[in-house]
Amino acid sequence: MKKLLSLFVCSSCVLPVCAHEKPRPNILLIITDDLGISDLAAYGNASVCTPHIDSLADKGVRCTEAYTSSPISGPSRAGILTGRYQNRFGYEFMPHDHYDKSFMHSLMWNMLFHHKEVKSMKEMRPSTIRRLNTNLPDTEITIAELLHNAGYTTGLVGKWNIGSDLKTIPEEHGYDYSYYFSGALTRYVDDPIDTSRYVNVHLPWAFSELPAWQKRSGPTAIRQGHKEVVDTGYLTFSFAEKAIDFIESNKNNPFFLTLTFNAPHDPFQAPKAYFDRINEKDSVKRVYYAMIEALDDAVGNVIEALKRENLLDNTLIIFTSDNGGATYTRATDNAPLAGGKCTLFDGGLRVPFYIRFPQHLSSVSRVYEQRISTLDIFSTIASVAGVAIPDDRVYDSVDLRPYLTGQKQESPHRELFWRNGYVSACIIDNYKLYILKKDRRIFLFNLESDPSELVNLTDIHPDKVEELKAKLYQWEKAETVKPLWKSRSTIRIDVRGEKYHFPT
Numbered sequence: 001m002k003k004l005l006s007l008f009v010c011s012s013c014v015l016p017v018c019a020h021e022k023p024r025p026n027i028l029l030i031i032t033d034d035l036g037i038s039d040l041a042a043y044g045n046a047s048v049c050t051p052h053i054d055s056l057a058d059k060g061v062r063c064t065e066a067y068t069s070s071p072i073s074g075p076s077r078a079g080i081l082t083g084r085y086q087n088r089f090g091y092e093f094m095p096h097d098h099y100d101k102s103f104m105h106s107l108m109w110n111m112l113f114h115h116k117e118v119k120s121m122k123e124m125r126p127s128t129i130r131r132l133n134t135n136l137p138d139t140e141i142t143i144a145e146l147l148h149n150a151g152y153t154t155g156l157v158g159k160w161n162i163g164s165d166l167k168t169i170p171e172e173h174g175y176d177y178s179y180y181f182s183g184a185l186t187r188y189v190d191d192p193i194d195t196s197r198y199v200n201v202h203l204p205w206a207f208s209e210l211p212a213w214q215k216r217s218g219p220t221a222i223r224q225g226h227k228e229v230v231d232t233g234y235l236t237f238s239f240a241e242k243a244i245d246f247i248e249s250n251k252n253n254p255f256f257l258t259l260t261f262n263a264p265h266d267p268f269q270a271p272k273a274y275f276d277r278i279n280e281k282d283s284v285k286r287v288y289y290a291m292i293e294a295l296d297d298a299v300g301n302v303i304e305a306l307k308r309e310n311l312l313d314n315t316l317i318i319f320t321s322d323n324g325g326a327t328y329t330r331a332t333d334n335a336p337l338a339g340g341k342c343t344l345f346d347g348g349l350r351v352p353f354y355i356r357f358p359q360h361l362s363s364v365s366r367v368y369e370q371r372i373s374t375l376d377i378f379s380t381i382a383s384v385a386g387v388a389i390p391d392d393r394v395y396d397s398v399d400l401r402p403y404l405t406g407q408k409q410e411s412p413h414r415e416l417f418w419r420n421g422y423v424s425a426c427i428i429d430n431y432k433l434y435i436l437k438k439d440r441r442i443f444l445f446n447l448e449s450d451p452s453e454l455v456n457l458t459d460i461h462p463d464k465v466e467e468l469k470a471k472l473y474q475w476e477k478a479e480t481v482k483p484l485w486k487s488r489s490t491i492r493i494d495v496r497g498e499k500y501h502f503p504t
Contacts, residue, residue: 024254026315027381033265036325036334037350048289052300056319057366060356061404065371068323071348074161076322081142083378083397087419090484094504095134095163134485135163143378144174147256150387155246158239158260179242183219188235188269190216199275201268201287206329207491212267236263240298244305251309263295288331313358316384321351338453339495342502344418344425344434345453360401370411376400417475421487421503426472433468438501
């Protein structure tokens with residue numbers, strides 16, 4: 001039913017391509033996992049070398065004010081793939097991964113009896129896991145479907161995290177090929193782990209510590225389509241190799257590849273050769289930086305494959321992260337921004353963002369400082385591919401090209417909105433309102449004068465608080481629907497010595 005619907009909606013949207021025209025551009029969308037705004041060299045991290053990722057600004061643009069639509073993975077990815085606030089179709093919380101009973105017993109045992117060993121488990125209170133449908137609704141049209149129906153060959157390699165049902169695979173949402181795991185995380189190297197080649201660093205304080213180190217199975221297993229497969233490599237490099245295979249197999253046809261690395265999400269595992277070359281005493285930060293440098297080399301291998309096949313200059317490359325850096329790992333802090341993943345402070349929402357497309361961006365400034373959204377990926381890709389967007393629904397995505405080239409001088413987004421259960425926020429011009437109902441806190445920041453969100457202006461500008469509250473309320477009332485499922489757990493995230501609740 002899904003395929004018939006998308007074909008019907010998009011059949012009239014394909015723009016004709018004449019034989020004498022240049023080949024349609026290929027498209028490579030790279031999404032990393034928990035990569036923070038300050039985790040790359042070009043964004044200020046002096047402890048890592050990331051030349052391959054940072055080279056995307058050559059004949060392209062590095063964006064410094066890129067926001068995600070959610071500070072946590074699943075909802076953010078749903079927004080990226082659809083070009084719509086995920087709140088419009090109820091994808092507000094993380095999909096529920098379904099682990100086997102032995103793991104759930106182990107999880108509960110640790111929560112009840114081993115708080116000293118796994119401290120943050122006290123902050124994580126999962127509700128009863130039921131067989132809920134926590135998948136991307138069939139009524140939503142992904143960018144992969146749009147391009148597939150326009151004649152592109154489509155592939156997804158890496159983390160999926162768009163649904164809990166193992167039958168709901170990427171091929172159900174427009175992808176012709178997939179090599180992936182369906183859950184929120186998985187090991188980079190599964191058992192047996194060769195400790196002479198790989199370094200493992202555990203994070204007993206992180207709420208994700210227990211599921212992160214489970215043997216691959218269910219949502220953490222590697223799959224090709226429906227089939228579970230065994231991957232014996234280091235997963236960052238394995239995903240790069242599968243991406244290269246896809247590129248080489250489709251070099252004579254226009255393709256769209258979504259390459260979703262799980263790096264640098266925990267578990268913290270890195271090749272020893274990368275760990276050894278990092279000059280950092282803190283072992284947590286050291287393994288984290290090693291994972292980022294391995295990620296950079298993996299991206300470099302994919303770029304080199306495009307160059308080798310003479311495809312690089314006819315390929316739109318977009319590189320970003322699903323949310324801000326995970327400060328609860330103690331490996332990153334998103335400085336000078338406040339907070340991180342699972343918060344609506346800017347450290348949880350702002351991410352690295354590159355867009356490279358020599359045909360249109362080779363002569364523009366290499367740094368773009370206006371506010372953009374990862375939602376804009378959808379419309380930008382559709383525009384480059386020459387595919388019209390369906391007119392039967394509201395899109396929150398804008399084509400970035402006229403802004404990046406200077407044809408439009410204003411900011412692509414004067415307003416941005418967020419809601420994750422009992423936390424919500426909005427940015428209107430330079431003011432940001434952040435409401436935490438469970439913690440009974442309200443923040444108002446002037447991002448232009450206070451990008452680090454240090455000074456709460458609620459008492460100084462109560463009129464501005466009410467103005468933004470009205471805007472946020474109107475957006476929630478008119479533009480969102482009730483979440484399709486309840487959040488599974490509540491976690492507490494430390495920000496500058498205070499802890500704030502967040503539903504996942």
